Amino acid sequence: MPTIVVHVMPKPEILDPQGKAVGNALPRLGYEGFAAVRQGKRFELTVDGDVTEEMLGKAREAAETMLSNPVIEDVVAVEVAD
């Protein structure tokens, strides 16, 4: 099924406590060399039929109004999955 993928990330200026905790845990498991981790969200919106420009528009609107909170998050990508 055709799918639109929406990526949401915490704003750069907002501390990301979850990402920080993951970043702190990595070296403990031997995964060295990662300076920082930020954790975001990926939404997969499956579409009945083709992904039209109209559907993409709806997905962009949903991403801005519901899937993200503009106070703390950015929508970094709305794209059609291959």
Next chain:
Amino acid sequence: MARIGVVTFPGSLDDRDAARAVRLAGGEAVNLFHADESLQDVDAVVLPGGFSYGDYLRAGAISRFAPIMERVVDAARGGMPVLGICNGFQVLTEVHLLPGSMIKNEHLHFICRDQVLRVENADTAWSSDFEQGQEITIPLKNQDGQYVADERTLDALEAEDRVAFRYVGSNPNGSRRDIAGVTNERGNVVGLMPHPEHAVEPGFGPDSILNGRRGTDGLGFFTSAISRLVATG
């Protein structure tokens, strides 16, 4: 008698305690349901704590689209007193009645403790029975309690006396500028993370200096709204 509605969302936990607080403060508690289209002529609304819709997506993010919220937003814009406690505060920010947002506690731990707050604005619908600068103790219990907003918003909140309550002592969750609760410009909408409804009855509240579990500082929130409603008829 002042009629205060308490909204129950799927996953609300503290709706019964909030209704009990309303009654102990001398008001009539009216149960409202998230799917209701009517506010049943209540004079004020409390959005209680809990994990509405499982906190899925973001805390309060799905509740804001509940049918009752459209009525609550209209009423709030018309001046009706609205109090959001914990998850209710998160709902009020998601629906843009209050600025800012809450993210996970800085230390990532769920925190549950008696918390001292300073009343920074004793002129809101929910704080007028307190003295300006009064320190009160009520329980705090949450995971997503770190209040954040951009610097310009924070500066505006300070300049307009819209920080309603501030944490005293150590900041429990990393909230910007120790903010525990804020109000809208008009002072009728107030949101805070700590729980006044759990500190309304001797024997069940926070510890006080004189006696264990006897703190009832939370009662003032509800009596504030009720006395104002009674005064304005």
